[in-house]
Amino acid sequence: MTVASKERKLTIARAMAEAIAQEMRIDERVFVMGEDIGPLGGVFGNTRGLYDEFGAERVRDTPISETAFMGAAVGAASDGMRPIVELMFVDFFGVCFDAIYNLMAKNTYFAGGEVQVPVVLMTSTGGGYSDAGQHSQCLHATFAHLPGMKVVAPSNAYDAKGLMTAAIRDNNPVIFMFHKALQGMGWLGTEKDAIVHVPEEAYEVPIGKAAVVREGSDVTIVGITSGVHHGLKAARRLAERGVSAEVLDLRSLVPLDRESIIASVRKTGRLIVVDEDYHSYGMSGEIISSVVEQGVPLRAAPQRVAYPDIPIPFTRPMEQWALPSADKIVTAFEKMTSH
């Protein structure tokens, strides 16, 4: 009971807002801008309370002008500020990507390291609630593919707070992807395992470091955000059959913690990658080739459970059929072990 009373369970949304508030209190250069992040507190709740505490100058609602305010984030960061900017849905990157991949990601390089661009770009990902093909994508690989940006994506509130703190303190651009279904907003469905104990004081979760969230010896399941939760559910299912699955939460896509992935697969000899982003040319292929390139001995061909190469369909039967799931992971494992 005493342990329970010390528990301070937060949603990812609240953990993100808490990290931002704590950094804003100690660093005047930190400010937030984006659409509906002011009095509304963010469409996904991750700036709730900030406007009341810090006011309209440091928590500023923007016009619906992603190109302008994303470019402005680059200019403000290069001039000594530390902007946190929200792209409401990652799907909207199409209207402002030049500012992201041609400016934010490259200006440090073009300046030979003499210009810093400490922007945190936070953006929502993921589907599962019938929002169709322009509001449900993950696009992990799109951002991770292009050099010059760090990319993080938490699966739970503890990591969300620690990664946000680390991202704000980082002198490089950091893309912070949060999955809508893990956000703890009731109207999007809530993954209970994402709501975990979060210490009150500020702390960092290191960018570029994966976490073993469940230890095992027969198969390594690698995932990020929703994929981690599918992996954990599958691992519990496999445990009932006496299979010991290890689940690795990448937490960061860039830098990618290849060492932890390889160490785990060396131990288990089997690899399943779970990704809600598209199947081809993506994170799943990258992880599998990273393992194969190192010549890690494998007991079976690696498998991926990823989104089919189709625009995300609206209707519930189609969308739910296409999404990764614990069932699909179990099936993949069965395929690996059937002789």
Next chain:
Amino acid sequence: MKPSKEQQLWMYEHMLVSRYFEESIEKIYMEGKSPAFNMANGPIPGEMHLSNGQEPCAVGVCAHLEPSDIVTSTHRPHHVAIAKGVDLDRMAAEIFGKKTGLSGGRGGHMHIFDPKVNFSCSGIIAQGMGPAVGAALSRQMQRKDGVAVAFLGEGAANQGAFHESLNLAAVWKLPVIFVIEDNAWGISVAKRASTAIERNDQRAAAYGMPGHFVPGNDPLAVYEVAGEAIARARRGEGPTLIEIETYRLAGHFMGDAEGYRPEGEKDALFARDPIPKMREHLKANEGWSDADDAALVELTRSRVDAAIAFARDSAYPEPEEALEKVFV
């Protein structure tokens, strides 16, 4: 606000440096590119966009700026960089791709960054505007002096970034000035064929900010209009849009045959070359002598020659250095 003699001479000097710099680059660019023109060959490979003729835009605006003020420029950045005080040696070395260049050869001619004087540019049309708005926001939020100036071409006025940036700057009343260098051509497409209105300064009205048009590629007229806009921004009264009629005496890039230009256009433009005009103005009104002029020309040439020599003599970076400076 008329420029003093000293300010006029500053403008003239920087026009001379810029023009001779471009003429030098133009010659060296062709080394190794004949008889067959291959952009990848020679001491200066890649695309090259020269600013010959557009010097009045740069000097008329930058005459009002401090090193702490911010400038973002375009794919055609040399004249603006020179007027903003970018290190000429390191800029030349960057254009040659040398280790001593501003970024050690990572950026090249379209990606000139000199944080000591707050200069940067982007090779993508209109995309320097958002960063200028953001730098202005930074100064406003920090209660720090300084204005931001975004240079752009007339073709950029048809980009979404142009309209979004003007609106955002106006909504937040930011100390930023948008300067359109209207050289009449977006590569081969004439302004009248691409733009629904004749003059882009009229677009300022849509965003509730002052708009000014400066005809005649005249550095003194640019100086006056820019001075007013920059002073207004420094007073905290918000952004201004300026369109300057200017001329591109070179092609869009080196290798451009310029077949799109009407017969005789180039000759007419050269007849209105702003540098001889400025020289005549100084002689007629400011007691500028032939001897003064010869001495200044000599001085500016030796400065450019020294920068080019520095670039030529500098070593290339080690190839593996390409892997550095992605993150800091």
